[in-house]
Amino acid sequence: MNILAEADSGAAEVVAAVLGATITGLITWAVTRKTATAQLHRENESLADSLRKKRAALTEKTKALGAATKEADDLRAVAKKYAAVRKALSASSVVRDYHQPVLVLGPRHVGKTSLVTQWHAPWDHTAFGSTQKHRFCTIPVYDFSRPDALPHFADSEVMTTEHLHLKLRVHDFPGELDAQKSAVVTARTETDQLRRETKKDLGIVLICMFDAGEAVSGANSQTTSYYNGELFANLKTMMGSGQIRIERLIIVFNKYDILAAKLPGRTTRELLKLCIDRFAPILEPLSGACNQERICETFTNLDRDKPLDNQGGSIVLGEAARGLVEKMAGRDEAERVIGEDLTTTFISPHL
Ligand SMILES: Nc1nc2c(ncn2[C@@H]2O[C@H](COP(=O)(O)OP(=O)(O)OP(=O)(O)O)[C@@H](O)[C@H]2O)c(=O)[nH]1
Numbered sequence: 112m113n114i115l116a117e118a119d120s121g122a123a124e125v126v127a128a129v130l131g132a133t134i135t136g137l138i139t140w141a142v143t144r145k146t147a148t149a150q151l152h153r154e155n156e157s158l159a160d161s162l163r164k165k166r167a168a169l170t171e172k173t174k175a176l177g178a179a180t181k182e183a184d185d186l187r188a189v190a191k192k193y194a195a196v197r198k199a200l201s202a203s204s205v206v207r208d209y210h211q212p213v214l215v216l217g218p219r220h221v222g223k224t225s226l227v228t229q230w231h232a233p234w235d236h237t238a239f240g241s242t243q244k245h246r247f248c249t250i251p252v253y254d255f256s257r258p259d260a261l262p263h264f265a266d267s268e269v270m271t272t273e274h275l276h277l278k279l280r281v282h283d284f285p286g287e288l289d290a291q292k293s294a295v296v297t298a299r300t301e302t303d304q305l306r307r308e309t310k311k312d313l314g315i316v317l318i319c320m321f322d323a324g325e326a327v328s329g330a331n332s333q334t335t336s337y338y339n340g341e342l343f344a345n346l347k348t349m350m351g352s353g354q355i356r357i358e359r360l361i362i363v364f365n366k367y368d369i370l371a372a373k374l375p376g377r378t379t380r381e382l383l384k385l386c387i388d389r390f391a392p393i394l395e396p397l398s399g400a401c402n403q404e405r406i407c408e409t410f411t412n413l414d415r416d417k418p419l420d421n422q423g424g425s426i427v428l429g430e431a432a433r434g435l436v437e438k439m440a441g442r443d444e445a446e447r448v449i450g451e452d453l454t455t456t457f458i459s460p461h462l
């Protein structure tokens with residue numbers, strides 16, 4: 112009996128222990144599960160929140176992308192238009208005229224107007240009287256283009272072509288002392304305009320004409336008083352102060368036909384030497400006014416009654432234009448266009 116009772120009480124203890132452990136395990140499991148569930152719930156909430164925020168950010172970014180895409184499309188359209196405008200602007204060009212001032216000086220009847228007319232209206236052989244007042248005319252000498260030379264006024268990034276027209280502005284004065292004042296004023300105003308127009312250090316071209324026939328008889332009083340007038344003194348003063356500059360001094364011995372007829376059998380070179388010996392002292396007041404290499408001389412025959420015998424006028428024209436063409440188009444181009452200098456420079460050491 113006791114043995115049985117002890118056995119029962121041992122079994123009961125085992126059952127109680129098993130039950131206790133089971134209940135404890137269940138409680139622990141339940142508590143752990145609850146904690147894990149809460150943790151998962153929190154994590155879930157946080158993830159859901161993060162997802163919400165990311166969705167909102169995505170929506171914003173999608174909106175921004177749409178706006179940027181639209182803006183890019185608009186800009187592409189503007190760029191297309193701008194490219195078309197640039198193309199049109201760069202296709203436009205600027206036309207500019209540049210003038211080389213040329214002053215034709217000399218006493219009465221030496222042939223100043225004959226020279227100017229041969230350049231300006233070579234077909235005109237009608238008789239004309241003495242020139243009564245200062246006149247000028249424009250003579251085209253050379254046209255060329257410089258691509259991409261100038262910024263367009265509407266868009267300075269667009270470069271346009273410049274079409275240049277090089278011309279001579281030739282002044283014909285009456286061969287009287289009174290007209291010399293007007294020649295001096297013209298020299299100054301033309302130099303100012305030339306510097307403004309070309310923005311280059313260019314000067315005027317002076318053509319001093321003589322009647323070559325006087326080389327035999329000696330310079331007449333009209334010739335000596337014309338070149339002894341204040342003209343050269345005034346010109347030299349202005350040169351000294353930089354107000355004017357002589358680009359080229361061309362001494363023209365006109366009426367070669369008369370000289371040759373008076374001294375038959377002489378060569379052109381001999382006749383030229385004679386002219387230089389006779390006329391160089393008259394030009395003495397101009398000495399030092401410009402570099403010797405800028406001084407040259409040539410014969411001309413401009414008799415309006417014998418147009419087929421006319422000679423030399425085109426040589427003077429080329430030399431009057433050479434400086435401007437060289438400065439604007441370059442030395443090589445000037446040589447190509449005007450060609451060889453056919454004048455001589457025998458007089459320059461005398462001046
Ligand atoms: N024989 C000859 N006559 C010429 C020559 N050149 C000009 N003449 C003549 O000389 C005269 C005067 O010529 P112009 O050209 O009027 O002389 P200018 O220097 O303009 O004279 P002004 O206007 O009075 O100062 C005209 O009858 C011309 O036909 C030439 O080379 N030979």
Ligand SMILES: [Mg+2]
Pocket residue numbers: 223224225240241242283284285286
């Ligand atoms: Mg004249």
